[in-house]
Amino acid sequence: MEPPTGIWASLWQFICFLPFFIGLLLLGTIKGILFCPLVCIIMTVGNSAVILGLWPAHFFWTYYCVLSAKQVGPVLKLVLCPLIFVVLCIWPLVGIVSSVIGGVAYGFLSPVFATFDAVGEGKENEFYHSIYDGTWSTIQGCFTVVRDFTDVCFHSYFSIMDDLRDCGPPDAKYYEIRILHLPGAIVAGVLGLLVDVPVISLLAFFKGPYMLFKGWKRLLHDMIGREGPFLETICVPFAGLAIILWPLAVIGAILGSMVFSVFLGAYAGVVAYQESSFLMGLHYIVAALAIYDEYSNDVLDMPEGTCFPRPSFRKADASLQPQSRAPSFSRPNSFQKMPSQNGSVKRPMVDLKPIELLDNLFKECHRHGERLVSEGIISVKDIEDAKSGKDNHGGISIGLPSYSILLMLIQSAKANSTGLLLSDNVTEITSTNRPKDTFFDWFFNPLLIMKEQIKAENLSPVLEDYLGKLVLLGGDPERLRSSWIVNTPEYEVKRAELEALARRLRGITKSISRYPTFRRRFETLTKSILENMAKKSPAEHSGDGTGSAPRKRGSLVRFLSEKSSRRKRSDSNSDSESHIPVDKDLEIQ
Structure with missing residues (x-):
């Protein structure tokens, strides 16, 4: 409109x-x-x-x-x-x-x-x-x-x-505490609470009216000119509601700053303990005020800088020359230059949310789960055990999502992507459009590192199959030793590197599995796989718990090669290939 x-x-x-x-x-x-x-x-x-x-x-x-x-x-x-x-x-x-x-x-x-x-x-x-x-x-x-x-x-x-x-x-x-430095850290933390909490609360209180009128001015300007959130018709009601509820948002921001000041002030004790110096804890108490003032000025688009001094509270920073002053908390060096896009496949930039990425992960788990069961790599009993919580050491409940993430990493490395390429071969997660949640950063950055490691390894088809085996069956050592994939790497160093990579990927996936909605979604996934497999061929997929169905080798490499060929055909003739049904992705030649 x-x-x-x-x-x-x-x-x-x-x-x-x-x-x-x-x-x-x-x-x-x-x-x-x-x-x-x-x-x-x-x-x-x-x-x-x-x-x-x-x-x-x-x-x-x-x-x-x-x-x-x-x-x-x-x-x-x-x-x-x-x-x-x-x-x-x-x-x-x-x-x-x-x-x-x-x-x-x-x-x-x-x-x-x-x-x-x-x-x-x-x-x-x-x-x-x-x-x-x-x-x-x-x-x-x-x-x-x-x-x-x-x-x-x-x-x-x-x-x-x-x-x-x-x-x-x-x-x-093991982690231990230094008792001699504990009293000084406690005193520094108490002083940080006594100084930083009231001062930061006053700063937030005095900046609250500015935030209120600045927000109202911006929202009313967008409403009259049909810009910003008022440009899309579906967003107009919510934007109008934002005008009414904006004072509540300002009050929430002030209260949030007061609560945050407690942790910011108490962190002086942590600094004093880490640096083994009570003086550094006092420096942090003063520097914390400048840090908050600068950060709030950036958020409210106020003039940069602060009236508070900002002494160095780290011994490593104090030893630097004056001209090599540490960057501002609100403007770190890592954000001054955008990552280069050279060599990356140009794809549309779409702002993504964590829930959308979780949906995509379970969609891929469903596809790969049905394919692996049909090939006999995992049995129906494995899916049933994962659904009922009897999965030993998270074999399938962790292995299947890890396997899906591995395919994404390999595909992203082969496509020379600067970020992570999703299953549609179009959407790309980069540092620009990634979800801004801190929780997502815990997984996004390690996965980027793992993708670069896979790209640098330049794995052969045999090694890709071996890595897929480690990721999928790493929670079941007995199953791993008698698995269907042949030929482990000849060199001990290479094998150790792949095993370490698989353990890190399974560890990241295990952390993701603690996400509040993960278990509910995984139970829905396993239920859907069992229902779909029961509709296809009960005799073929009865599953005796040993995965005794006909086994096919090289499925990981074959799946990736077929996926890559489909992507190339889609790029060359997008109109004719845009309506390929999803079941085509599950066909095994």
């Missing part, structure tokens, strides 16, 4: 749109008021039952894992025990209060947003959907939140604690 031209056309459209917007807001508010109590009760009761029911197990298992952890020294264990006790005692209260607040927010806002979304472009029967949307879907979403919270408290928590208990100390050393 083209935006109107001229001030009178823009003003007339705004006048016509205003009653429509107010009506939708009232309808969404009514639905929110009706469903908010029910959603709050369901979420509070469900999450509280999980918290209180698992609290004894969390209490016992946390202490057991910490006390038996080989990578934690005895003195550090002695210091952690009282801190863990405080955290475990506060956890039920914090969890229940957060469930109440989250239930109220989700129960009210979800119907409101669903009401506005029901009248977007391309929607049919808008009147019906504006009334129905956000009702039953909100109730279902509430149960989904409780389910995901249960998975985090049960599966993710015990997975993390098991890693803490089982992992040995790196290089035969």
Whole structure:
């Protein structure tokens, strides 16, 4: 939809749109008021039952894992025990209060947003959907939140604690605390709280009005000129709602700064302990004010710089020459130059979200899972065990997603991509369009490094098959030794490098599996694979638990080569190949 031209056309459209917007807001508010109590009760009761029911197990298992952890020294264990006790005692209260607040927010806002979304472009029967949307879907979403919270408290928590208990100390050393420097660190942390918390809170309070009026000015300018969020018709209701709720966003930003100042000030104790210097902790207390001031100025587009001094609080930085001053916290050197795009296949830049990437991962797991079962590489029993949670050491529950990620890394390396190339051979995740969540950075950067390692190795087809075997079956040593892939690398160094690469990839995937929605999505994936395989040929895919179906070698290489050839045909004749059904990707020559 083209935006109107001229001030009178823009003003007339705004006048016509205003009653429509107010009506939708009232309808969404009514639905929110009706469903908010029910959603709050369901979420509070469900999450509280999980918290209180698992609290004894969390209490016992946390202490057991910490006390038996080989990578934690005895003195550090002695210091952690009282801190863990405080955290475990506060956890039920914090969890229940957060469930109440989250239930109220989700129960009210979800119907409101669903009401506005029901009248977007391309929607049919808008009147019906504006009334129905956000009702039953909100109730279902509430149960989904409780389910995901249960998975985090049960599966993710015990997975993390098991890693803490089982992992040995790196290089035969364990983490220990230096008692002599502990008093100075505690004093520095307390002083940081006493100084940084009130000063940062005052800075946030005085910058709040500027943020309020600057945001309103920008939103009203975009609304009148149909720019920014008001350019797309589907975004207009949400942008209008943003104008109304902008004061709440400002209040939230101020409160968030106050909460953040607690951690920023207490970090002075960490600096004093790391640098073994109480003076460096005092330097950090002053520098933290400058860091926050500069960062907030950048966010609010205010003049750069700060009125606070910024002394160096690291001994390594203090030894540098004055002209080699460390870069600003808000403008690090790593962001001053954009990565070069030379040699990369030019692809459309699309802003991606973590949930979209997770959807793509499970879509690929479904494709590869059916293909691997049909080839006899994994059996139906393996899928059933993974679905029921009986998967030994995460064989398939970790191996199948790791295998799908490996194919993406190999394909990205062969395509000479600067980022990660998704399965459609069009969408590319780069440092520009990647999700801006810090959580995503924990996985994105290591995967980029692994892709470059695979590219530098220039693996032969045999080594690619061997790496695929390690990634897919690495959780089952017996199965790995008797697997269907032939010829391990002749050289011990090469074999060790590939095994280390496979372990890192499985470790990254194991961390991804702790994501709140992962387990629920994986159970849906395994259920879908079992249903599809049962519809095809029960006699062929009955599965005796040994993977005794006809075995085909070189499937990883063959799959990648077929995928590459399809991509080349698609590039040369995109019109004729744009409607290839998905089942074509599963055909094995």
